[in-house]
Amino acid sequence: MTTSALAIETATADDFDEMNGFLGSLFHQTLDTEAQEVERPIFEPERALQIRDGSDLVATAIAFTRTLGVPGGDLAAAHVSMVGVAPTHRRRGLLTAMMHHQLRQIYDSRREPVAVLWASEGRIYPRFGYGLASQRYHVSGETTELRLPAPTPGEGRLRLDRPTDRQADLARVYERVRADRPGWSARDDRWWRYVLVDPQAHRGGATERRVVLHEGPDGVDGYGLFRTKAEWDDGGPNSLTTVDEVVASTPAGYLAIWRMLLSLDLTRRLAWMRAAVDEPLLRLLDEPRRLNCRLVDALWVRVVDVPAALAARRYATDIDVVIEVTDHLLPENTGRWRLRGGPTEATCTPASGPADLACDVRCLGELFLGGVTPAALAETGRLRELRPGALTATGPAFTWHRAPSAMEIF
Numbered sequence: 001m002t003t004s005a006l007a008i009e010t011a012t013a014d015d016f017d018e019m020n021g022f023l024g025s026l027f028h029q030t031l032d033t034e035a036q037e038v039e040r041p042i043f044e045p046e047r048a049l050q051i052r053d054g055s056d057l058v059a060t061a062i063a064f065t066r067t068l069g070v071p072g073g074d075l076a077a078a079h080v081s082m083v084g085v086a087p088t089h090r091r092r093g094l095l096t097a098m099m100h101h102q103l104r105q106i107y108d109s110r111r112e113p114v115a116v117l118w119a120s121e122g123r124i125y126p127r128f129g130y131g132l133a134s135q136r137y138h139v140s141g142e143t144t145e146l147r148l149p150a151p152t153p154g155e156g157r158l159r160l161d162r163p164t165d166r167q168a169d170l171a172r173v174y175e176r177v178r179a180d181r182p183g184w185s186a187r188d189d190r191w192w193r194y195v196l197v198d199p200q201a202h203r204g205g206a207t208e209r210r211v212v213l214h215e216g217p218d219g220v221d222g223y224g225l226f227r228t229k230a231e232w233d234d235g236g237p238n239s240l241t242t243v244d245e246v247v248a249s250t251p252a253g254y255l256a257i258w259r260m261l262l263s264l265d266l267t268r269r270l271a272w273m274r275a276a277v278d279e280p281l282l283r284l285l286d287e288p289r290r291l292n293c294r295l296v297d298a299l300w301v302r303v304v305d306v307p308a309a310l311a312a313r314r315y316a317t318d319i320d321v322v323i324e325v326t327d328h329l330l331p332e333n334t335g336r337w338r339l340r341g342g343p344t345e346a347t348c349t350p351a352s353g354p355a356d357l358a359c360d361v362r363c364l365g366e367l368f369l370g371g372v373t374p375a376a377l378a379e380t381g382r383l384r385e386l387r388p389g390a391l392t393a394t395g396p397a398f399t400w401h402r403a404p405s406a407m408e409i410f
């Protein structure tokens with residue numbers, strides 16, 4: 001495929017260092033060799049696209065092969081990343097050409113019914129059919145104002161350790177909790193190393209990352225990844241605790257970990273970038289108003305193969321609906337689809353009858369992880385109710401018993 005006479009090529013393993021350096025410069029980051037070596041094994045050259053102008057690399061995009069937790073199961077999903085266009089070549093359609101090319105490749109391979117990504121800026125991807133599928137809170141607060149219920153006897157034990165030494169424990173807890181949380185990607189050994197790498201250059205003056213583990217009656221049932229940054233001002237100690245992940249499979253573990261994180265001596269402030277919208281912490285604090293929560297976007301989902309994707313997730317209640325879908329990039333998706341399903345199975349087939357709902361493929365991405373209802377999307381004007389009552393009838397089915405959330409930025 002060509003764009004303005006520049007061809008899209010598939011990369012080779014030898015292109016990794018150059019692509020990494022190119023993206024580092026676009027994200028205004030200093031390249032770190034330790035992080036680069038951890039990222040090398042997850043690089044999939046056969047899924048990496050690049051555009052060169054002569055010998056100069058001017059555009060890149062990659063898809064990682066991973067699975068994503070969706071309502072009721074786990075689904076192969078192209079994890080799109082490393083997207084960038086050189087400042088010398090911006091706004092002349094290179095990203096557009098790469099996105100079209102990549103989506104066509106994913107569709108034609110039939111390996112993955114959906115693609116998923118974190119957007120550097122929210123306004124970039126809707127035009128390519130990506131819908132905002134999950135949100136998160138940026139959380140901050142004065143820790144002296146954040147009080148949790150007191151410990152009860154026999155709650156278990158906390159231990160501090162180096163995260164890399166406890167990878168197996170973290171993986172066990174993560175997988176247990178992930179089974180119930182749409183939006184979490186599976187992490188094999190390579191992805192755990194990616195999550196846990198902690199180069200000095202990326203710490204911004206804070207300590208190395210540490211882990212607090214909670215041991216309950218059945219072993220490790222929770223962990224918290226965090227770091228601290230020393231600060232003193234006229235009022236005395238004012239250090240910052242930055243939390244990366246808190247994952248626990250028991251309420252006791254969750255509470256004990258947060259109790260420690262909020263009461264570290266000499267710290268006064270908390271920062272956490274990836275709290276779920278139904279995060280238990282928000283309901284455990286005695287004065288939740290003292291936690292500042294800013295709602296921002298998390299995962300963007302692109303439904304690439306409509307019937308395969310809609311049949312691959314489960315629905316909270318029984319559903320039987322015909323949806324008229326429009327997809328300007330992948331015309332195979334355009335048409336009327338009958339979705340029948342429930343909590344244990346689903347099918348999606350071409351429909352002959354009239355449609356109940358009509359929407360752009362972007363809306364299906366928004367609905368996919370259960371984070372929003374058709375009625376809410378109808379209020380945006382992007383989804384239309386063609387049969388009166390269809391919005392209320394389908395609303396509960398599209399949601400899920402846990403809100404979608406998202407963990408590491410890939």
Ligand SMILES: CC(=O)SCCNC(=O)CCNC(=O)[C@H](O)C(C)(C)COP(=O)(O)OP(=O)(O)OC[C@H]1O[C@@H](n2cnc3c(N)ncnc32)[C@H](O)[C@@H]1OP(=O)(O)O
Nearest residue numbers: 080081082083084085090091092093094095096117119120
């Ligand atoms: C999944 C990820 O990896 S997210 C990371 C994305 N990368 C970055 O943010 C790195 C810095 N930015 C860039 O590299 C580039 O600006 C990109 C990749 C965002 C855009 O690449 P371009 O080749 O300039 O995009 P392209 O020319 O195809 O633009 C297509 C349309 O999107 C719009 N657009 C593209 N980027 C942006 C943006 N950041 N903000 C607003 N609009 C944008 C363009 O204006 C254009 O609109 P139009 O069709 O109405 O004229």
